Amino acid sequence: MTTLAPASPSTDALGTAAARTRGAALEERILENPGRFRVLTGDRPTGRLHLGHYFGTLHNRVRLQDLGVELFVIIADYQVLTDRDVADRLTEHVEELVLDHLAVGVDPERSTVFTHSAVPALNQLLLPFLSLVSVAELNRNPTVKDEIAHSRQSAVSGLMFTYPVHQAADILFCKADLVPVGQDQLPHLEITRTVARRFNDRYGSGGSVFPEPEALLSEAPLLLGTDGTKMSKSRGNALTLAADADETARLIKGAKTDSERHIAYDPAGRPEVSSLLLLAGLCQGRTPEEVAADIGSAGSAALKRTVTESVNEYLAPIRSRRAEYARDRSYLRRILREGNERARAVADATLAEVRAAMNSHY
Structure with a gap:
């Protein structure tokens, strides 16, 4: 894995300027030796993907895959359990998400497509990672605040509150060192970098168990929906791929x-x-x-x-x-089975390393 040195503090709140500076250097390194990098990216299965997703992230995932970067695509089914309407139709939404990825060119022979719930060792990382982050830090996370504000729920679940740390587990279980993100996701990635750094400091014994992943900041422009607001699955204003x-x-x-x-x-x-x-x-x-x-x-x-x-x-x-x-739903399920198996093998190895570092490998 390739990990770049931390950048100096950014002058803007989300660290966008610093991320863009690092991103230009990252693109050069990717082109020089794409096989040295591992990317974690993905989506929550809340509906069919649209043109905003395509030009924002999907075509870049395919570009990285085709360059030779190792690509992990997570379908974050655990992260939609806070939405009852979605959870009741979860299998359908997961399959639709797989279909969209296959259609745009994600190749399951070269990339690993998997679901959150099928990788127990990934989710088990959440517990030690939560011990490294304070409640105040989660409270300050602007993306969590936005999720809570738009949740339309009377109470906030613990799952939603700990979402940034769960995302850290998503990224670090496979030791991804590149994460394509939009500007609004930078605070989440900073939590991941903090978790990796603190784990290494506390348990690394002078070495590094986890890389501190870098943001590959999207240059994609914002596409408005048909009503003039941001194109969104939940607003009914999107041009879907399907x-x-x-x-x-x-x-x-x-x-x-x-x-x-x-x-x-x-x-x-x-x-x-x-x-x-x-x-x-x-x-x-x-x-x-x-x-x-x-x-x-x-x-x-x-x-x-x-x-x-x-x-x-x-x-x-x-x-x-x-x-x-x-036309062949069994093929979609086979892709997930094989992707889940590969992800489980990676997660099991990482969890074993974490247990050894924490002296809890009994």
Whole structure:
């Protein structure tokens, strides 16, 4: 594993500037020797993935896999137990998530796709890791605060409160040294780095049991949903990878724009129009300004027509692969069984090392 030296303290609250500086150096090292790195990434199975996920994270996972980076993809089914509606349909949601990953190009022969609940040794790491983090530190975590604020629940469960430490176990069980994240996930990763550092200091006997993983900060732009707010599974405003061409056309036709006829890329002044231009540009491999220049004064109807054609053309091969994989659900379960077996072997070895370091290997 390759671990970079810790950066100097960042001047911004989330450490974004420092993460971007380290990220540029990381990209160079990945290209030089991708096989030296291990990545942990994944999703909670709360619904089908959409274009925001694709351009935000999924295509980068496939890029890293294809470069030769060792990729672990976790389906964090334990982390949705706080949502009763999702938990009641958990098997369906897990399989849909596997389908989305296969469709975009994640190769289970080269990458390990597994579920939280199937790897007991991973979850057992939560207990010693919790002993290394204070309640005050969890209280200060801004991502936990946001999760609690948007949970729509009358009480906060212990599972939700300890989510950052559980995520540390996700990352450290396989000794991942790279974690692709968005800016809002940096505080979670900092908790992971803190846990790794404190465990090494307390139990490492002068050595390092765990690497301090680095953030590979996403440069993906924010895509708005059809209602002009952030594209989200829970808001019903997303263009999912599984949607067919007609549904996509219907959703884009109803997307929020503005009253100006001339189409221009202006993210600050015209966010909804600009997001549609950006989406078309991403699908066409062009800049949003170039797409806007082609449309000119043809108005919102022409913009939506362009976006619909671009999205449907781009997603056609992904949707075709998804439909093919969906015909054989037994194949999805076999992928999970094999991925779970590989993840369990890695987690068992890590837990044995942790027990030895803690003098609890009886």
